[in-house]
Amino acid sequence: MQLPSKLLDDAVQAFAALPGIGKKTALRLVLHLLKEDADKARQFGDTIARMREEVQFCSQCHNVCDQDKLQPDSPPLCSICSNRSRNQEVICVVEDIRDLIAIESTDQFNGTYHLLGGVISPVDGIGPEDLHFDTLLQRIEEQGVKELIMALSPTIEGDTTIFYLSKKLRQPDVRITTIARGISFGGDLEYVDELTLSRSLANRLPYESYLVNK
Amino acid sequence: MQLPSKLLDDAVQAFAALPGIGKKTALRLVLHLLKEDADKARQFGDTIARMREEVQFCSQCHNVCDQDKLQPDSPPLCSICSNRSRNQEVICVVEDIRDLIAIESTDQFNGTYHLLGGVISPVDGIGPEDLHFDTLLQRIEEQGVKELIMALSPTIEGDTTIFYLSKKLRQPDVRITTIARGISFGGDLEYVDELTLSRSLANRLPYESYLVNK
Numbered sequence: 001m002q003l004p005s006k007l008l009d010d011a012v013q014a015f016a017a018l019p020g021i022g023k024k025t026a027l028r029l030v031l032h033l034l035k036e037d038a039d040k041a042r043q044f045g046d047t048i049a050r051m052r053e054e055v056q057f058c059s060q061c062h063n064v065c066d067q068d069k070l071q072p073d074s075p076p077l078c079s080i081c082s083n084r085s086r087n088q089e090v091i092c093v094v095e096d097i098r099d100l101i102a103i104e105s106t107d108q109f110n111g112t113y114h115l116l117g118g119v120i121s122p123v124d125g126i127g128p129e130d131l132h133f134d135t136l137l138q139r140i141e142e143q144g145v146k147e148l149i150m151a152l153s154p155t156i157e158g159d160t161t162i163f164y165l166s167k168k169l170r171q172p173d174v175r176i177t178t179i180a181r182g183i184s185f186g187g188d189l190e191y192v193d194e195l196t197l198s199r200s201l202a203n204r205l206p207y208e209s210y211l212v213n214k
Numbered sequence: 215m216q217l218p219s220k221l222l223d224d225a226v227q228a229f230a231a232l233p234g235i236g237k238k239t240a241l242r243l244v245l246h247l248l249k250e251d252a253d254k255a256r257q258f259g260d261t262i263a264r265m266r267e268e269v270q271f272c273s274q275c276h277n278v279c280d281q282d283k284l285q286p287d288s289p290p291l292c293s294i295c296s297n298r299s300r301n302q303e304v305i306c307v308v309e310d311i312r313d314l315i316a317i318e319s320t321d322q323f324n325g326t327y328h329l330l331g332g333v334i335s336p337v338d339g340i341g342p343e344d345l346h347f348d349t350l351l352q353r354i355e356e357q358g359v360k361e362l363i364m365a366l367s368p369t370i371e372g373d374t375t376i377f378y379l380s381k382k383l384r385q386p387d388v389r390i391t392t393i394a395r396g397i398s399f400g401g402d403l404e405y406v407d408e409l410t411l412s413r414s415l416a417n418r419l420p421y422e423s424y425l426v427n428k
């Protein structure tokens with residue numbers, strides 16, 4: 001695809017470098033911005049650049065947070081960690097911010113989070129030293145944490161990460177749990193894979209806990 | 215979806231305002247940029263803004279073109295219009311730059327283009343005055359154009375646009391043609407709609423013209 005303008009081509013390349021966006025989609029996005037006012041395109045570009053430059057990461061859980069304008073010199077704390085009404089003794093360990101947002105939108109969890117920044121995956125060259133384990137272990141030591149809820153994807157990598165953490169933990173009184181694995185609400189039994197089905201049979205629960213509205 | 219940072223939220227909103235990008239995809243793109251260097255995100259933003267501010271439109275065919283650094287004061291001409299080896303007597307009328315790129319990539323057309331910027335569509339409130347008809351009629355008058363190839367989408371709006379132009383044209387010796395409509399190469403006869411099939415029967419051609427490699 002030969003574009004008649006170098007500027008246009010640069011913009012298409014920039015969009016096409018993003019994940020899941022091909023050259024045709026990139027061209028469609030660029031032509032959309034070309035139809036808009038120049039102000040809007042400038043604003044779009046500035047918003048993206050500003051986000052990357054100014055966004056901060058929580059010094060405690062590694063969640064993103066905005067800079068505190070009242071205390072610019074103190075280590076940044078996200079809105080969840082700085083919320084005194086949330087239970088600091090329960091930490092939900094997640095992979096990244098998308099998982100945090102998913103759990104937050106259930107409105108059912110009142111503890112705090114810890115973002116590992118990924119899971120241990122030798123295939124992708126991600127070892128424990130690339131993830132935020134040290135700050136997690138430090139938090140467990142200092143904050144008197146009672147429970148670690150491992151909300152990682154149910155994959156080999158996720159399980160390896162849970163296993164690694166359980167071996168690293170030197171506090172025997174900290175309970176490590178994982179979110180329940182089983183059949184989704186609205187799921188169809190006949191299409192569920194054998195592993196999930198056999199595990200959900202083995203880990204069966206009293207029927208009262210399955211009711212949606214208790 | 216509640217995001218923990220205003221900056222992040224702004225960036226997600228900016229991406230989600232683009233066509234075909236929802237909030238979840240926007241968040242994925244933003245998190246990708248967040249993982250990159252700050253320089254890269256700044257460069258991304260600048261590339262987009264610069265494209266919108268500096269890109270020019272050809273004064274003749276309305277194609278996009280870069281500013282001519284040698285002659286900054288002359289009206290901008292795109293690489294196709296300024297190419298002397300292209301036949302200025304044949305103009306291919308297209309809707310927008312995407313159609314131009316599609317035709318250019320066939321490497322079969324040696325004439326020039328004219329971008330209308332859309333098609334007449336009363337439903338969307340687009341009338342003839344919103345499209346680049348005046349410059350087209352002026353070109354036909356001044357350049358001794360012999361043929362207008364209407365390469366518009368085969369829709370009611372496309373046909374209306376062709377009809378409007380044929381009525382507006384005051385030069386009876388200019389030939390107006392449309393690109394052939396019929397069955398695509400590799401298409402399956404049984405799935406072709408009745409209108410296309412009946413038209414392609416009526417407009418049948420000597421078999422030699424169907425051969426791909428003549």
